[in-house]
Amino acid sequence: MALSTLSFRRGAELARRWPLVWHARELTIDALTGQVGTLTRAATAAALDLNGTSRTLSYHQPRWEYVSGVGTCLRLGAAAGALTEYLSWPADIVLSSAQSNALCGMISFVENGTSAIGDASGGGAALWGMSNAAVTTGAYLTVHANSTSGLYTIGHDNDVSSVVSVLGAAPSSGNRVRLRWWLYSDGRVQIWQSINGAAETAASVSGTLTMSAPWGTATKYWLNSLGTAGLAYGHVLVDGLVVGLGNQSQADLLEALA
């Protein structure tokens, strides 16, 4: 059993319980659950170190950044979608009959401002997604900021039509945000938001939507994107991400992120 101080994998042993668990503090873009991550950024970009010193990093190099009170995060994107930067993992999941088609997840991050997140120029800035690379065909799930209001939204598209659940308030810049989302087995979606550790507020659940064909082997999880050319790119400091089968409780999702 190799136990290293960096890139430690509780790995397949813990991982079997969740389809995807990723923690920035492990200092690797690979997930704790074993999926190899791919960071896309064809440009240099800067990040702050533990002492607040800026450093410029090479193409595709992860921008680990320390945020006081939060810990180590991965910085993705730049203001107003000015930087194409996203992380992806393969999402080769098979849904069991016991879990039906339901999915859930939680994203923990530091808000960088609604002006940066809510990209008014297009279809909203993606924070998390699950789709194939092209997005133009096939079903997808997306957590994104609404293009005009900047409010965080969970959307489910079955390749024919779509449903959304939209939160009632947007966080402020510098807030620590946790978004929890559920995809119900009947295609409905719902999103919850916790700001700075406060109790969650819930958005209204969407209408039902016929589930499309199962997620294919080409499906990927996207962080700060939806596909390779989907929604605009956001600007976030993410410290953890989890995706689960079924509709798991806030407590269980928080434990997976701990």
Added chain:
Amino acid sequence: MASAITVNGRDLITRGIYVSKATGFDETPERQVPTLTPLGQMGVLLGTPIAYAPRTLGLIGTIDPAARTVAALDAAMKAAKDLFYSGVLAVSFTNTAGDLRRIEGLATRFHASPRLEKQHFQAAQLADFSATILCPDPLYRDPDPTVLAVPANTRVALPLGTAPCRWTLRAMGASPTVTYRTAGGATVWTVGLTRTITASEDWFDFDARTSRIWWYDNGVKTAAIEAGYLTTGQQDWAKPFDPQDGDYATSQAPSIECSVNAEVLYHKRWL
């Protein structure tokens, strides 16, 4: 002593698992030192490398689910067994100074038995439990890593814990030379490459966990650096950052320097 313990991120108390006695947390790991007795002479010479024996953590306590029913106890016992035997465990605890520490290990034993205070064990609502966790690497680590910018040709202090730690340095420029010094400025080791990379797009990973140097081509881990490219200093550079190259008690730390812009990544480690 530990004031709060989590296993794989799961708080034990919220799972109805109350620890009344914890052993092994505050012990230093046993050192194993190679020795040499010179022939025909008195005394012993201490050799290297010094190894640390594994750490064994013991937890003893009570399983007391929130709902005091037979069914709840049965479920809590099964959940506890499942939790402790779910592969490699990440055990975290906060000590009385408020410091969060983490260690990885494997449960080698878990035992739970209903208290026989009722007429039959199947009517019990509480259970005693004990668990033994073997940690082959006995050192704790800071759950949050240390990431420091290393501007070109600038000595950067390396705050450490009380134990040596492995590290990675990412050098973002061609032909880097890296030098590690004690707090007093004496060079411990230096290593230099002569190899061209594409400016801004590539980098080198000096990985002291695996004792390898890797070239990342446009984000892709492409090739290990061959010995022929090592043109400066020593090839035994892959040593841990050691607090004994400074003085932990008085916050005097060793330093790292690189001839090109770089970043260094590590988790502090503790005895």
